[in-house]
Amino acid sequence: MTAIKPTTRQPRGDATRRQILDEAERIFADIGYAAARLDHVADAVGIRRPSIIYYFPGKQQLYEEVEADIFASMHAFVLNRTEGVGDPMARLLALLDAWLDFLVGRPTAARIIQRLIADSATHGDNPVRFSETALRDIEDVVTAGVASGQFGQVSAMVLLNTVAAGALHYVCNGRQLGPGRSYDPANPQQLAEFRAMMHRLAKAAVAPE
Amino acid sequence: MTAIKPTTRQPRGDATRRQILDEAERIFADIGYAAARLDHVADAVGIRRPSIIYYFPGKQQLYEEVEADIFASMHAFVLNRTEGVGDPMARLLALLDAWLDFLVGRPTAARIIQRLIADSATHGDNPVRFSETALRDIEDVVTAGVASGQFGQVSAMVLLNTVAAGALHYVCNGRQLGPGRSYDPANPQQLAEFRAMMHRLAKAAVAPE
Numbered sequence: 001m002t003a004i005k006p007t008t009r010q011p012r013g014d015a016t017r018r019q020i021l022d023e024a025e026r027i028f029a030d031i032g033y034a035a036a037r038l039d040h041v042a043d044a045v046g047i048r049r050p051s052i053i054y055y056f057p058g059k060q061q062l063y064e065e066v067e068a069d070i071f072a073s074m075h076a077f078v079l080n081r082t083e084g085v086g087d088p089m090a091r092l093l094a095l096l097d098a099w100l101d102f103l104v105g106r107p108t109a110a111r112i113i114q115r116l117i118a119d120s121a122t123h124g125d126n127p128v129r130f131s132e133t134a135l136r137d138i139e140d141v142v143t144a145g146v147a148s149g150q151f152g153q154v155s156a157m158v159l160l161n162t163v164a165a166g167a168l169h170y171v172c173n174g175r176q177l178g179p180g181r182s183y184d185p186a187n188p189q190q191l192a193e194f195r196a197m198m199h200r201l202a203k204a205a206v207a208p209e
Numbered sequence: 210m211t212a213i214k215p216t217t218r219q220p221r222g223d224a225t226r227r228q229i230l231d232e233a234e235r236i237f238a239d240i241g242y243a244a245a246r247l248d249h250v251a252d253a254v255g256i257r258r259p260s261i262i263y264y265f266p267g268k269q270q271l272y273e274e275v276e277a278d279i280f281a282s283m284h285a286f287v288l289n290r291t292e293g294v295g296d297p298m299a300r301l302l303a304l305l306d307a308w309l310d311f312l313v314g315r316p317t318a319a320r321i322i323q324r325l326i327a328d329s330a331t332h333g334d335n336p337v338r339f340s341e342t343a344l345r346d347i348e349d350v351v352t353a354g355v356a357s358g359q360f361g362q363v364s365a366m367v368l369l370n371t372v373a374a375g376a377l378h379y380v381c382n383g384r385q386l387g388p389g390r391s392y393d394p395a396n397p398q399q400l401a402e403f404r405a406m407m408h409r410l411a412k413a414a415v416a417p418e
Contacts, residue, residue: 035243
């Protein structure tokens, strides 16, 4: 194996690795960490279990890579949208819009985050090892808004559990409300209606008394 | 077995049945439907697997009984709190308060509902077979509020995915936000702060343009 030049082997290896991560994300989103098995992922990719072990030593490591990628991608998406936006209210709305658009475009991420919140125990020793960037993103804008006097005395935790939580439910609930209530979260009109409500609630949440 | 009089056997049987349901609810909340096994429940109750089968033919039926009990109890809790409350705004706040208090008192229910929303497929053929009462509760108050002119043109779905969703996240996130951000959702001061924000957001959500 070591005789093969890394430069010629790497491209195919990277593609397989990416495919494993994509299928794993879908499976973790669908059935959760506890029920997911490496065999499910191998079947979905169309390879055998030992081939996964070549890239990821076990389920825990594979899961962690998926979760890390979700939060790193979401944070990068946020940075791109909030760059140069200085006004705290404009920055809060840009952050919420970024989260909403990211989750609408990647519903598997929304379902994995929903499951993270539902879990009573963590998969590792630190529940926010990967989500810390997202928590910091909202804490930073709340701190700046309160310091400037533009926001009332609101806590980032309350904002996270109300206005920000909505984006997760909106994306996940599309087909979970039964016949006659189904919707497509990516439908432009539906999304515009939800976004308008999210903005309205964000403004109400941070308004000084 | 049939020689034993039902009147003498029933009390112990009911207690065991209740114990099975309680432990099953905790386990379904902790690890989700897909990963939960009847053996886990039997171990937690301290009985053998066949004893569970005596009461519930399988995991699916046990799960359905747990989910049915959660939504029936939640609906009864709501009816008790909203009885005689005619004003749409007062009724909406009473409904949201009832959901919040019910979930704070039964966090396993909150985690099971979070998982229901995260699931992309349903455990049966109808995702709202048991939650239909909750959806009707919010739809009824929204319909009445819009009809009376007290509410603007708000949809029950948007209200559910924003203001109502917050109660689930508030209850589930208590220990999921990492060191330094943990809180007890049942702490009176914490709960009062969250409730005040929920009321503020509910009023903003339904306010006419």
